[in-house]
Amino acid sequence: MTENHTTSKQPGILTPLQRLQEKFSDKIIESHVFRGDETAVIGLLNLRSVARFLKETPEMDFNFLMDLTAVDYLFYTGGRVQKEFRFEVVYHFFSLKFNKRIRIKVPVDEKNPQVDTLSDLWASANWYEREVWDMFGIQFKGHPNLKRILMYDQFEGHALRKDYPFNKRQPLIGPIN
């Protein structure tokens, strides 16, 4: 999974990941480039400072939060190392000016699934975070309106968690007869 992450197509110009490594060398837990996708794994507490850096640095200018989702690694057996934390919240940023993408992953513990919100920095985070809360039960601290978005309010559990059976039904009304 981990390929070398020092190569750059244009010598002299740093990739977003390299810039990030330069600035937050001690805060990046792991980084890799797989099939050209640059990924950095950072700690929960550094999310907002990294996100701010990505958005506000003129040489980075990641003005799009293109996608925000989460992955549940319960029962995960792929890869060489077992995952330490159950969830990973995955952010896909895109810079329109430089036409660059970067993926930031934040491992989240099962016992206290809570991440800082980015909805004040990118408006698009608002609904995406609601969806992650709905599907994975990960809370976003400081979110203005954290309620379910795809499922109904009475729904119990979080559907995309790996311990939620895909064929489990929760009808709101019982059978007619």
Added chain:
Amino acid sequence: MTQRRSMLLNVGPSHPAMHGVIRIIMELDGEKIKGADVEIGYLHRAFEKMCETVMYSQCFPYTDRLNYVSPLINNAGFALAVEKLLGIDIPERAQYIRVIMSEISRVTDHLTCIGATAMEMGAMTAFLYMIKAREFLYELIEEITGARLTISYVRIGGVKADLTQGFADRAFQKIAKVRKVLIEADEMLTRNRIFSDRMKDIGKISPEDAIAYGITGPFLRSTGVSYDVRKASPYLIYDKLEFEVPLGSKGDNLDRYFVRMAEMEQSLRIIEQCFVQIPDGEIACGLTGEVIPAAQMVDRAKMGETEELIEDEVALDPTLQGSTRKYHDAIYAHKKDVVLPAKENTYGNIEGLMNHFKLVMYGHGIQPPVGETYFPVEGANGELGFYIVSDGRDQPWRVRVHPPCFAIMAALPKCLIGGMMADLIPTFGSVNMIAGELDR
């Protein structure tokens, strides 16, 4: 002393203009919209969850049902994401076919969007004209894929079957007909006073807001921001084609209409170029024998007559035409662990049959390496991205779709607030909300 109070008005989900799947709760002051709350999820079918329970190749029928107006783009997007994960390239002809089919789908999508918007504003004639043009294109899609909506045409590593004989000529005829309809629709709508009055300066959004909400596609381009995945990070063979990215300036409904109209013309241009550039599909592979029905070939192979069958061609069901050995190499990547073998091999010899079984049995199938990829394509509504996490098994660990509608729907209150209640209909129409991909 009178007290001014605002009124809450509920629109949908069972409201014809909301397509039966969206609920908007509006706070009104007279007829002015003061606040709006959008509720989605009425068409949630657990796409992402279901993809985790099936093999990679079995996800295609699910992707058909994301944006059901342009399913070929979803098919191609998912296939490209898995191919990126696998690290394989597909033959040039297959790439051209994917582009042709994607662009046909883009035109059908835009036609539906504009037609439906016009209809919701009372212009039934324009709608019928647009649907007539869409029908021409659906006939083309039907000819190649055997279906109109739920096509499942693209395969990982290629496409299901080659184009039919003489398809290019028929496509050119249909394109000419579509162009004619577009001119007629343009005459009916663009200078129509009622239409332009209800579209102009309505549902405005600024480029800054559009970017903040992560909006892409025609909606973003109508604000004057030039971002098209086909230009920004060309996939397939888009870098070999000449086309323009139409831009608006004001970000209102009328601009979105113009952008879509102009984009359709560009898509038709792309299709025409593809037919000129596309490499030949038929390959000389020594099929000099007779053409025999599939059942007969299977029977003879069971009897052990495999050597006599080497040069024979199999007669297939019309929907599988173009997947025989003659065409196989031009439309499928040359990877035995990813693509199904040519039908002559499946029916005529044990090696091909085993290869086929290995790819369709649970626990065997396509097994990408451990890793994760995100692949964006330009859907009809904007950037359609597939984020796939693989744990090395034949089933994806996680499939995430980045649906272009989702960001636009999140920004819908921004477009509505300050406008009149009746503006809801054209604005919502210009979003081109497709609940299949919005709710997944």
